[in-house]
Amino acid sequence: MKKSLGSLPALFPMPVLMVAAYDENGKVNVMNAAWGTICDMDKIALIIDDAHKTTQNIRKIKAFTVSLADKEHIAEADFFGIASGNKMADKFERTGMHASKSAVVNAPIIDEFPVVMECELAEIVETANLFAVIGKIVNVSADEKVLSENGKVDPLKINALIFDQFQHGYYVAGSQVGQAWNAGKALMQK
Amino acid sequence: MKKSLGSLPALFPMPVLMVAAYDENGKVNVMNAAWGTICDMDKIALIIDDAHKTTQNIRKIKAFTVSLADKEHIAEADFFGIASGNKMADKFERTGMHASKSAVVNAPIIDEFPVVMECELAEIVETANLFAVIGKIVNVSADEKVLSENGKVDPLKINALIFDQFQHGYYVAGSQVGQAWNAGKALMQK
Numbered sequence: 001m002k003k004s005l006g007s008l009p010a011l012f013p014m015p016v017l018m019v020a021a022y023d024e025n026g027k028v029n030v031m032n033a034a035w036g037t038i039c040d041m042d043k044i045a046l047i048i049d050d051a052h053k054t055t056q057n058i059r060k061i062k063a064f065t066v067s068l069a070d071k072e073h074i075a076e077a078d079f080f081g082i083a084s085g086n087k088m089a090d091k092f093e094r095t096g097m098h099a100s101k102s103a104v105v106n107a108p109i110i111d112e113f114p115v116v117m118e119c120e121l122a123e124i125v126e127t128a129n130l131f132a133v134i135g136k137i138v139n140v141s142a143d144e145k146v147l148s149e150n151g152k153v154d155p156l157k158i159n160a161l162i163f164d165q166f167q168h169g170y171y172v173a174g175s176q177v178g179q180a181w182n183a184g185k186a187l188m189q190k
Numbered sequence: 191m192k193k194s195l196g197s198l199p200a201l202f203p204m205p206v207l208m209v210a211a212y213d214e215n216g217k218v219n220v221m222n223a224a225w226g227t228i229c230d231m232d233k234i235a236l237i238i239d240d241a242h243k244t245t246q247n248i249r250k251i252k253a254f255t256v257s258l259a260d261k262e263h264i265a266e267a268d269f270f271g272i273a274s275g276n277k278m279a280d281k282f283e284r285t286g287m288h289a290s291k292s293a294v295v296n297a298p299i300i301d302e303f304p305v306v307m308e309c310e311l312a313e314i315v316e317t318a319n320l321f322a323v324i325g326k327i328v329n330v331s332a333d334e335k336v337l338s339e340n341g342k343v344d345p346l347k348i349n350a351l352i353f354d355q356f357q358h359g360y361y362v363a364g365s366q367v368g369q370a371w372n373a374g375k376a377l378m379q380k
Contacts, residue, residue: 043319082371174364
């Protein structure tokens, strides 16, 4: 028997996405977003309020990057979620982090985060129930040290933060428990 | 110096969502979706192809549930992603899982999964870059055993699966490493 908890955003795990863009003067701003998903093999959808400094920057510059926040930079990542770029002029500088311009889009890559999606603005979707910034993922860049021998990103090496909206905790991934399109194979043959 | 990996859906972590709906005859179908996000405090967006049996069921019945797949049911969860409800008439029955009708929406709750969002269809968004099924979360139901003493869901007790699209692994959450709106506080006072 299940217990009724009322209406809640009960999705777990959530990512901790670092969305970065330049303003019209080339100044970097970064925000923290947990509500986002891949929406095609080369597209990402971010559910971020239109009022954010970063959203306004994306509207103007039409490019942005999305990095995966890691455990090593939990203080900076969380700070990017507490502070507002509309109210704090030195928001990015205050962290002491470094940014360099992406080679493929007009947006800043935060050097310290291990994996980044470099995106062009594809569309801003506004409907009765959804406000979403859709990016086309032009390229992904990653630190060599987070790659497996096969050249792919190793999820245990990135130490990516996981957000828990039930109790507002940050977690990291524990052990691997299976492989997709394999764990359920026996039921196919049943 | 980062290495360029080309265009990839480089978001981690991703959830393992079990989307369930009735067809017009009251038959249960369930699918596995990793591309989904909360899009308001009481709304969820699922990026699922229109061709899926479940999408067609949602179009007809206008209600669905979204459960968090757990480690204990990894075989069933993965199977729901391999098998197609369009091709396999006994897809749900084959797993031996049990479903009961939600008390608040016309959709099946899979008894064995620990946490479920009970949703009414709010909108189907179709734009140049996005196909999304938006649900209004009417209620959340959870097994008593996955709740903390404060009555909220404990993310370590649910053992929710985490999908890694880099290498197609399933993971579970490891230890808590911080608290949101707290880990970055020192930088606010700097």
